[in-house]
Amino acid sequence: MVREMEGAGLPTVFFSSIPAIPLAFGATRILPGRAIRYVLGDPSLPLDRERHVRRRMVEAALQALGQPCPRPTLLSLPA
């Protein structure tokens, strides 16, 4: 799906809990999800902290959308 969206001209960030798969399939802007059961979040945190974590992840995605990314790349999240 991501390949088709990028190919159609839509820069697309892909949050994947198993980044090795999109890397092998040639998706470009890849960010690691936290876990299969909670891609963007962390149920071990209180809700406001979890939301902060999610916001940081989405901000990293927005940043990646503004960068050229010619090859499959596993980007890193801010610590």
Place this chain on the structure above:
Amino acid sequence: MGTLRIVHYLNQFFAGVGGEKHANVAPERRHGAAGPGVPMQKALGEAAEIVATVYCGDDYFNVNGEAAIARIVELIAAEAPAVVVTGPAFASGRYGMACAAVGQAVEERLGIPAVTAMATDNPAVELYRRSLCIIPTGESVATTGEIVERMARIALKRGRGEPLGRPDDEGYLSRGIRQNVIVPQPAAVRVVDLVLRKVRGEPYTTEIPLPDVDPLVPAPPLRDLKTATIALVTSGGVVPRGNPDRIEARRASRWSKFSIAGLDDLSSRDFECIHGGFDNELVAADPDRVLPVDVMRELEREGSIGRLHEYCYATVGAGGPIERARRFGRDISAELLAAGVQAVIMTAT
């Protein structure tokens, strides 16, 4: 020749521990065969014995990565097998990755040959087929009997150190290895023969299959976030409560488009997760964990992005064929472009 020792790797489900609720169990070893290992032992007869079954929860494996692999390899090594069999994983993405990673680790670290089996469109096939002996299966667990027989036959050969024949003859996926063989006809005669077969419409098999090159032309980056309309798309199965588009929990044949206009976050009252390929309780409790409407709305309000697109798109990425995912991607892109969307955040569970 004595009886060959075999260790079989399974996930928690096939080992009989339990389903998704038990996907977090740590690696364990039990004596003898379990699950698909039972018919496999029948197929092996006296020639080999499944001395132990090592199993691990699919989520545990995925979350713990190298630590899980190291522990599994340790459990396997303790049994000193001549060959290790993993799976069959069929179309399960997580289980396929685990079966392939365990097989590869056993070969690399212990020098013990491994055999695995899974559906040809399991994502692990693309990643591991060049290094591993993978037996292709269908999607259906109903074919287990026939598959474990083939696994048994190839495991015996590998365990005894016998060379494998051609992939098509033996029934495993080509690893792209070329072996020199002596054939009576020179290449010029063979190629003319192939051309003649092709023009006559007869079946023929190329000697040098060309790689399936399919390069991606990446999109240019967003010029200005502050004016951009951004859409959220997921294969994580979050849909409006009641699943109005009736998206299937596995092997989805369609996608759902739903409005998030005026919503500040996705509440579990109005949305649910219908993905059938993982324990989705935590996503159901807070669907923003898959579709981050809450923080996107916040960023929109602060002016960090132009607009959050008023529709989300969702499907289920569990065991569906690649060609179908492509079609979803094409159809959704066409709608997004027509609506003036400029970028996408896609999430997968």
